[in-house]
Amino acid sequence: MITEREQMMALVDNDCFTRSDAAVLLEGDGFFRFEKAVTLYNKGLVEKVVFSGNIVDKDYGSYPLEEIKPYIIKGGVSEEDLIHEDKSKNTREQAIEIVKMAMSLGWKKLALVASHDHQYRAYLTFLREVLDKNSGIILYNSPVRNLNWFVDSGWGMRFDRLVAEFERIEKYSAMGHLATVKEVIEYQKWKESQLNGQVDY
Numbered sequence: 001m002i003t004e005r006e007q008m009m010a011l012v013d014n015d016c017f018t019r020s021d022a023a024v025l026l027e028g029d030g031f032f033r034f035e036k037a038v039t040l041y042n043k044g045l046v047e048k049v050v051f052s053g054n055i056v057d058k059d060y061g062s063y064p065l066e067e068i069k070p071y072i073i074k075g076g077v078s079e080e081d082l083i084h085e086d087k088s089k090n091t092r093e094q095a096i097e098i099v100k101m102a103m104s105l106g107w108k109k110l111a112l113v114a115s116h117d118h119q120y121r122a123y124l125t126f127l128r129e130v131l132d133k134n135s136g137i138i139l140y141n142s143p144v145r146n147l148n149w150f151v152d153s154g155w156g157m158r159f160d161r162l163v164a165e166f167e168r169i170e171k172y173s174a175m176g177h178l179a180t181v182k183e184v185i186e187y188q189k190w191k192e193s194q195l196n197g198q199v200d201y
Contacts, residue, residue, distance in 0.1 A: 004181045004182070004185065005181050007185065008181045008184045008185055008188075009120065011184070011185065011188045012119075012120065012123055012141050012184065012188070013141070015140055015141035015142070015188070016140070016191070016192065016195060016199045017045070017111065017140045017142060017199060017200055018109065018138075018140075018195060018198055018199060018200045019044070019045050019046070019109070019200050020040075020045065020046050020047075020109035020110055020111045020138075020140060021046065021047055021048065021102070021105075021107035021108060021109050021110065022046055022047065022048040022049065022050050022083075022102070022107060022110055022111070023036075023037040023040045023041060023045075023046040023048070023049050023050070023110075023111045023113050023142070024050050024052055024094075024098050024110050024111065024112050024113060024126075025037040025049055025050065025051050025052065025113045026052050026053060026091070026094060026112070026113065026114040026118070026122060027051065027052060027053030027054075027055060027062055027063070027065070028053070028055075028060075028061050028062050028114070028115070028118065029061045029114075029115040029118070029144075029147075029153065030061045030063055030153065030154065030155075031063065031068060031071065032061075032115060032144060032147055032153065033113060033114060033115060033144050034068055034071055034072050034075070035075065035144070036113050036142065036143075036144040037049045037072070037077075037111075037113045038072060038075035038076060038077055040111055040113070040142065041076065041077050041081070042075070042076045042077075045111070045200060046111055047081065048081050048082075048083055049072065049077050049081060049082050049083070050083045050084075050085055050098065050101070051065045051068070051069075051072075051082065051083070051084050051085065052085040052088060052094045052097065052098055053085070053086075053088050053089070053094055054084075054085075054086040054087065054088065054089065055089055055090075059155060060155050061153065061154065061155045065084050065086075069082065083101075085097050085098060085101060091118075091121065091122055091125045092125055092129075092172070092177050094125075094126075095125045095126040095128065095129040095130075096129055098110070098126070098129075099126070099129045099130055099133050099135055099137065100133075102135065102137055103133065103135055103137075107137070108136065108137060108138060109137070109138045109139075109140070110126075110137060110138070110139050110140065111140045111142040112126055112139060112140065112141060112142055112143075113142050113143065113144065114143055114144070115143065115144050115147055115158065116143045116144060116145055116147060116158070117147075117149075117158040117159075117161050117162055117165060118161075118165060119141060119143035120165065120166075120169065121165050121168055121169050121172070121178070123139070123141045124169065124173075124178035124179045124184065125172070125177060125178055125179075126139055127139055127178075127179040127183070127184060127187060128176075128177060128178050128179045131179060131183060131187070138191055138194060139191075
């Protein structure tokens with residue numbers, strides 16, 4: 001029998017998408033994430049790319065924007081459309097800072113870009129902040145999908161990292177830092193009602 005959690009995961013994993021104000025590119029996983037944000041930008045699906053995070057730990061795949069930026073610009077993103085959110089040191093702080101930024105700039109739609117193994121926790125964390133701030137933001141799950149699960153990227157295999165991700169989901173859910181399963185299902189239902197059948201990607 002399917003559980004509500006499995007239903008939630010199916011909804012999030014197969015999220016819809018419409019043109020958005022910005023792609024939120026979460027730092028981490030080395031150079032494996034930026035191309036997805038660049039693709040969304042080049043397709044005209046986002047107006048800005050926000051690189052979120054200010055952590056440098058190359059053994060864990062956290063590279064500074066200064067090293068990734070040349071590839072983003074070379075990929076076609078205008079320098080004036082690349083924004084650095086440089087205050088956050090973890091996923092929850094990223095959510096807090098990005099929602100604050102979006103609300104101050106009047107952004108209503110955000111595409112969340114992370115690696116597929118991190119995406120559930122990232123989405124639940126960002127959605128918690130979206131809901132708590134009554135922001136009205138439409139948040140899209142837009143993970144990098146063409147990544148190897150069983151190849152060591154230099155900081156471990158993504159398949160192996162799944163265990164730690166779900167352990168963190170349990171831990172941070174208990175702390176109230178993540179949206180609940182019921183909240184996600186209701187949010188996805190609300191989001192679908194806002195689109196009137198429009199899907200761009």
